[in-house]
Amino acid sequence: MADTSVKDPQVKKAEPLFGKAERKLLVDPLNDNNPITVQVLGICSALAVTSLVYPSVVMAVSVIFVTAFANLFTSILRNYIPKQVRMIVQLVIIASLVTMVELTLRYLNYPIYKQLSVYIGLIITNCIVMGRLEAFAMANKPWRSFIDGIGNGLGYGVILIMVGIVREIFGKGSLFAGSPIELKIIGATDAYMIDTTQSVLFGWYANNNLMVLPAAAMFLIGIFIWIQRSYNQKLVDVS
Amino acid sequence: MHSTKYVVIFVLILTSTVAVLLAGFREITKEGAERNEDIFNKRAILLAVEDYLGDGVKVNNLADGEVLNIFDTQVKQVTLNAQGQPIEDGGVKAEDIDMAKEKKKPESERKLPLFIYESGGEKYYIVSVRGTGLWDEIWGNIALKSDLNTVAGAAFDHKGETPGLGAEIKDNPTFAEQFKGRTIYDNGAYVSVNVRKGGAVDKEHEVDGISGATVTANGVSDMLYKGIKAYEPYFKTLK
Amino acid sequence: MEFLNVFIKAAFIENLVLAYFLGMCSYLAVSKTVKTAFGLGLAVIFVLGITMPINWLISEYLLSENGLLGIDLTFLRFILFIAVIASMVQLVEMVVEKFSPGLYAALGIFLPLITVNCAILGGSLFMVSREYNLTESVAFGLGGGFGWFLAIIAIAAIREKIRYSNVPPALRGLGMAFILTGLMGIAFMSLMGIDPAVFTAAK
Numbered sequence: 001m002a003d004t005s006v007k008d009p010q011v012k013k014a015e016p017l018f019g020k021a022e023r024k025l026l027v028d029p030l031n032d033n034n035p036i037t038v039q040v041l042g043i044c045s046a047l048a049v050t051s052l053v054y055p056s057v058v059m060a061v062s063v064i065f066v067t068a069f070a071n072l073f074t075s076i077l078r079n080y081i082p083k084q085v086r087m088i089v090q091l092v093i094i095a096s097l098v099t100m101v102e103l104t105l106r107y108l109n110y111p112i113y114k115q116l117s118v119y120i121g122l123i124i125t126n127c128i129v130m131g132r133l134e135a136f137a138m139a140n141k142p143w144r145s146f147i148d149g150i151g152n153g154l155g156y157g158v159i160l161i162m163v164g165i166v167r168e169i170f171g172k173g174s175l176f177a178g179s180p181i182e183l184k185i186i187g188a189t190d191a192y193m194i195d196t197t198q199s200v201l202f203g204w205y206a207n208n209n210l211m212v213l214p215a216a217a218m219f220l221i222g223i224f225i226w227i228q229r230s231y232n233q234k235l236v237d238v239s
Numbered sequence: 240m241h242s243t244k245y246v247v248i249f250v251l252i253l254t255s256t257v258a259v260l261l262a263g264f265r266e267i268t269k270e271g272a273e274r275n276e277d278i279f280n281k282r283a284i285l286l287a288v289e290d291y292l293g294d295g296v297k298v299n300n301l302a303d304g305e306v307l308n309i310f311d312t313q314v315k316q317v318t319l320n321a322q323g324q325p326i327e328d329g330g331v332k333a334e335d336i337d338m339a340k341e342k343k344k345p346e347s348e349r350k351l352p353l354f355i356y357e358s359g360g361e362k363y364y365i366v367s368v369r370g371t372g373l374w375d376e377i378w379g380n381i382a383l384k385s386d387l388n389t390v391a392g393a394a395f396d397h398k399g400e401t402p403g404l405g406a407e408i409k410d411n412p413t414f415a416e417q418f419k420g421r422t423i424y425d426n427g428a429y430v431s432v433n434v435r436k437g438g439a440v441d442k443e444h445e446v447d448g449i450s451g452a453t454v455t456a457n458g459v460s461d462m463l464y465k466g467i468k469a470y471e472p473y474f475k476t477l478k
Numbered sequence: 479m480e481f482l483n484v485f486i487k488a489a490f491i492e493n494l495v496l497a498y499f500l501g502m503c504s505y506l507a508v509s510k511t512v513k514t515a516f517g518l519g520l521a522v523i524f525v526l527g528i529t530m531p532i533n534w535l536i537s538e539y540l541l542s543e544n545g546l547l548g549i550d551l552t553f554l555r556f557i558l559f560i561a562v563i564a565s566m567v568q569l570v571e572m573v574v575e576k577f578s579p580g581l582y583a584a585l586g587i588f589l590p591l592i593t594v595n596c597a598i599l600g601g602s603l604f605m606v607s608r609e610y611n612l613t614e615s616v617a618f619g620l621g622g623g624f625g626w627f628l629a630i631i632a633i634a635a636i637r638e639k640i641r642y643s644n645v646p647p648a649l650r651g652l653g654m655a656f657i658l659t660g661l662m663g664i665a666f667m668s669l670m671g672i673d674p675a676v677f678t679a680a681k
Binding site for chain 1: 497498499500502503506507553554555556557560561564565590593594595596598599600603604607646647648649652653654655656657659660661663664667
């Protein structure tokens with residue numbers, strides 16, 4: 001990936017590269033301003049890929065890449081973008097970044113590319129990306145926008161991976177299936193299914209098929225929101 | 240507000256820059272992506288004869304080079320026309336046949352790929368089949384032993400079956416495992432291998448279905464029946 | 479596959495929201511009352527029905543290797559699709575505003591939202607990966623839009639009623655909407671086994 005991460009010398013001179021404000025931009029989306037559970041953005045493309053952790057991680061990384069760089073480029077161009085076609089320009093930027101992600105995945109890891117299929121393309125309409133461009137990058141300097149992009153991508157990724165972990169452990173009994181570090185956590189292994197003399201941990205556990213259904217992701221996010229709001233009263237929906 | 244002229248020029252410059260960048264990026268990754276795809280497809284074919292690759296060899300642990308090497312040295316490729324006659328030189332190579340495109344052609348014009356894997360003096364005939372599952376297409380490679388009756392192995396894949404349900408045809412090795420040793424002829428009459436909901440009754444020609452994935456399972460049965468039948472005329476000439 | 483066949487499949491069996499969870503953002507944000515949900519639902523049917531055939535023509539005649547240009551441009555698919563969607567939405571907005579102020583009043587505010595509705599782009603991407611033909615893509619667009627419309631009306635109606643229920647405070651609003659959607663998704667799964675051919679074969 002041809003990264004062009006730091007490229008705004010004026011900002012460096014004027015204020016610290018990573019001060020309090022930047023820290024807030026990075027940390028806020030993880031809890032108080034989480035894109036999924038608080039801003040309710042970017043749920044669409046997320047749910048279908050979270051039945052396993054590994055694709056969730058790949059998806060999260062892709063989204064972080066896209067939000068960060070879409071924010072960066074939009075912010076650089078923000079004073080030149082004509083208002084009339086603002087949306088189309090933003091979408092072109094996002095779409096080309098997503099195309100790059102797709103091509104890169106195809107080059108680096110073909111099986112996972114196959115597995116994520118259309119959901120890679122759907123990052124384009126992932127409302128977080130667009131939402132952050134509108135709400136932040138159009139009005140802020142490149143470096144801060146870049147941090148904001150990473151923060152929001154992370155906030156999204158954290159939820160995605162959390163959902164993925166719960167769904168995979170209870171739905172499949174494993175973790176990181178399909179990746180080089182596949183772990184079998186609970187339930188009978190494939191080897192056990194073929195040869196029952198093999199002993200396994202918690203071999204009695206039967207996979208919970210509800211967890212692999214897409215609906216489980218909805219329940220889990222609902223429950224995450226419940227837990228988060230019980231601790232964070234200011235987020236409670238009064239309406 | 241910017242003038243219309245500015246808007247047009249801005250959009251033109253942006254889109255052409257993006258198009259050129261992406262085209263360049265694609266050119267760089269193209270070769271690698273195609274090689275990946277080639278290896279991915281060849282792995283899928285070898286998966287059907289995994290048991291006969293050598294002691295404890297797992298297709299997914301083979302290095303890319305080894306996959307290509309096995310294909311070059313031990314696999315003979317034959318392209319058949321719809322009547323089951325081998326197409327001599329000048330036709331497409333079996334590995335270049337795109338089953339998705341063939342499926343859309345009228346049956347009488349289809350080309351069929353056949354891979355003959357040789358190991359330890361035994362020949363295994365790997366046929367490719369393609370059909371429709373619940374959401375989308377499913378496909379697989381079935382290896383027959385040299386009696387052209389007993390299944391030596393099977394491997395399936397899908398485009399978009401429900402994770403945990405239909406997708407188990409690929410994800411759960413026990414599903415494909417069941418096919419080993421089943422026979423496709425019943426006293427000389429072609430019966431294929433059937434996936435039965437609720438569990439196989441006829442242990443010779445049936446395998447257990449996946450609970451909750453009846454439509455996918457029926458798709459597999461249908462695909463196997465039609466797919467293997469297409470090779471029958473050629474197999475008759477071999478016997 | 480016939481028109482009706484694809485339509486029914488897209489609307490009920492493979493509902494974009496309840497089976498694929500596409501278009502969730504606007505689905506959750508605009509489903510507080512039935513009235514607004516109705517407007518957005520109509521707008522989605524409208525835009526899906528229009529963009530689908532256009533994107534089909536583009537991917538068939540412009541991007542494909544066998545198209546007019548003769549080169550494989552599929553890597554530009556995302557950009558072109560989203561550009562078509564964005565410009566179509568804008569065009570529809572202008573046309574509706576000019577010729578039907580009544581409809582504009584109902585749909586107007588929702589139209590810009592639709593560009594980033596994943597259901598629209600998702601529909602086009604599904605259309606490509608499933609290799610539909612022109613008629614099927616129109617059917618898929620209208621059916622998918624109708625399914626989306628049904629889903630948002632249903633959740634809005636439930637959310638209107640649930641306001642009178644005693645939901646734990648932290649779960650109120652968003653949390654409950656997620657859980658309800660999950661339940662609806664499971665309910666819709668029972669339509670999964672339907673073979674759409676029965677509707678067309680009966681005639």
